[in-house]
Amino acid sequence: MSGSNLSNPGLLLDPKEPHSLALLQLLDSSCEGSLLVDKDCRIRWISNKYRQLLELADDFDPYGLEAEALIPNSLMRQVIDTGQPQLLDLMRFRQHWLVVTRLPLRDQDGNISGALGLVFFDKLAQLRPVVDKYSRLQLPNVQSDNPPSQTRYSFADLIGSSPAMLALRQQALRVAPLDSTVLLLGETGTGKELVAQAIHHASARAEAPFVSINTAALPESLIEAELFGAEAGAYTGADPKGRIGKFEQAQSGTLFLDEIGEMSTMAQSKLLRALQERQIERLGGNRVIDVDVRVIAATSRNLEQLVAEGTFRPDLYYRLNVLPLELPPLRERPEDIPALLQAIGQHLAEQLGVAELQPHNWLHRALAAYHWPGNIRELRNVIERLLLFAEQGEVSPRLLSNFLPGSSQTLLKSNDSASANTDTPPLEQQMARAEREAIRHALRHCDNNRSQAARELGISRASLYEKMRKHQL
The missing domain is CATH 3.30.450.20 (PAS domain)
Incomplete structure (x- = not known):
């Protein structure tokens, strides 16, 4: 049409x-x-x-x-x-x-x-010669033994159709093309780095580096060298050739500062100067280096409270809090759990070489009833453990209760009868499972050539697409 x-x-x-x-x-x-x-x-x-x-x-x-x-x-x-x-x-x-x-x-x-x-x-x-020439003219000649990483995620990897996720996706898409600083707020495990990568991926800087640093994982004595680099012999044990900091590695791209709320006040002042002046100096050096970097910061802390307590600089807070985005915790979007279970489960099953988890309504209800203090990261951990212990992808309420501390035992007990059905699922469910596996096998056998897969299955290409959508392949 x-x-x-x-x-x-x-x-x-x-x-x-x-x-x-x-x-x-x-x-x-x-x-x-x-x-x-x-x-x-x-x-x-x-x-x-x-x-x-x-x-x-x-x-x-x-x-x-x-x-x-x-x-x-x-x-x-x-x-x-x-x-x-x-x-x-x-x-x-x-x-x-x-x-x-x-x-x-x-x-x-x-x-x-x-x-x-x-x-x-x-x-x-056809554009490659122009792009290459522009890159040579615009990008500084930065050499590094540790080349910057590129993004793995885009907005297509933001799974969920709940109102909270639709609002987040729309807001993130709006800020992606801009060059202003973004502040990602949310509990641990809500996927802040995934959102940061998606924003970079959809920005004008997508072809330039995306560099990530967890500021909470570095001792105060090293964070300045990590961010701004160090000249040769700047401190005891320093690289004799000097080192390039994250700001220089992210030149013309995006610098993701995770757990910004854990940064020391001394490091905060140096970061503030770099953001204001768009210039840095390597540790032990006196040469001013211009940097063109978009900063995306993230924290699971309440920065306003830290400012009130005097542990976070208010001027840095205002500099970072230009485009704030709030990531919803998993417990506030339980309707997204079935889609997350399927996507994460399929990915992990392929990695582990085991059967995918079989979907059950009671399983979705049980997962939705849990409060998920670790959010997506905890859900991924639970799914991985279920994959390792499930028999051919079948999960019983008793098995699930081993991996959900403090989960609703009432819900699990009320579904004990459901576990009796796991040996003999309903015919409709068995037929759907067989159809899904047949499609996956045909796609693998045809190297994902969908026209050829449709011919092998004896159906039209349109029917294949419809069945793939039905089974969320």
Whole structure:
């Protein structure tokens, strides 16, 4: 489907109008996909090329969905909010980098009515000479024995559809293209580094380094050298060649400062100066080094309380608290637990070489009833232990109770009868499990070639996509 039979009031380009549709098709013929959204960033038209690029099933109609629901890294909303075009940008979708252009649309009165996105796919090689030349001109020649790490996560890895997670994803997508400092607030284990990496991944600095440092894990005597570097012989035991600090490693990229609330007051003052002046000096040196780094800080502490207690500098707090984002604890979004259980369980099962956990409603209820003081990190630990001890992926309430300290024994006991069904699951569940395994086997056998897998399974490609969505593959 390349459009909808519904009209698009307020849009200057209306796919229902022949002239508008002809223009959209002409634009689409010059690129690898096009997308039209209204002023609320809801999809009003998508080209067939873009559907194929996103691997949408033939019978799936995205009309009315928010753009971020279809493309997690979409910046169409930013174009609508600012009214500014993005003439050339890079957007990552799965394993591919897309060259994209985003244009705001206005109605007859000049008001923003939507946005048009054009995708130039697989044209990145043509830009490589320009990008390489720009990088050589702009990036400092920094040599390091420990090259900076790159991001592993994007917004697609933020699992959950609860109101709290949808709000977080939307807020993070809004701040990602900006260059201001971000402060991530949340309990331990809520995924602050994942969010930091996703923001970097969706920013204009995505091609530059993402450097992370846990300030709480370093003694006060070393944190200055870690952040700003040290000249040769700056202190006893220092590297005879000197060392490059995290600020220099993150040049033109993003520096993630985790557990910022644990930093000593002396280190706080030096960090404040670096943020204000955008300059650093290596330990034991007197040369001023300009740095272009976006800082994302994170803490599980209450910084306002630390400021009141005098253990955290108020001027540094205000410098960091420009774009605060609150990460919800797991206990406040229990509806996300089934999706987290499946995603984390599938990933760990592949790593461990064991059978995936079999889904049960009682298991979801039991996990949702737990308060999760360690949040996602604790959930991952519990899932890993269940995978190691479960028989062919089957979990009993008694086994679960061994790994959830203080969990609701009443709930577990009330579901003892459910464990009796684990030996012989209902027929519908067994058939669904067999279908899911057959699809996974076919995809593995065909090296993830979905057209070939569909032929081996004896079904259409559209049916394969529908079944993959059904089983969340």
